[in-house]
Amino acid sequence: MMNQAARTSLGKSTVSVLILGIGLLATALIWIGSSIVATCSMTAVDGTVVRFDHGGRSLRSYQPVISFKTANGRREEITGGTSSTQPAYDIGTGRTDLL
Structure with missing residues (x-):
């Protein structure tokens, strides 16, 4: 049982x-x-890291600001959604992003 x-x-x-x-x-x-x-x-765009933003966080937090040109020729900037205590990129580094 x-x-x-x-x-x-x-x-x-x-x-x-x-x-x-x-x-x-x-x-x-x-x-x-x-x-x-x-x-x-x-859409894939080629951009360049132009500066770093702290995003309201501590001064040791780095978010890359990427500048790119849209399909109609306008220059735009976006700030990365993640940050790190060491910059992940150097200013002037080229990168491809998906928008």
């Missing part, structure tokens, strides 16, 4: 873990799909 109860309990926990794993896999696949769709509609 005790062996039967242990076997049933093991079966329920196995099914629970399997359902959790399938749910996490489905979530990952949806996330990957939405990332691919978003990336396909982006």
Whole structure:
């Protein structure tokens, strides 16, 4: 009798873990799909790091400010979304970004 109860309990926990794993896999696949769709509609632009911004953070936090030219010839600047305690780029470094 005790062996039967242990076997049933093991079966329920196995099914629970399997359902959790399938749910996490489905979530990952949806996330990957939405990332691919978003990336396909982006445009690659060549830019240059022109300065660093602190973004309201401490003075030892560096966010690159990238200058690039749009398709209609206007010069634009964007500030990177992440920062670091050491500058990740030198001023004047060229880089390609997706917008």
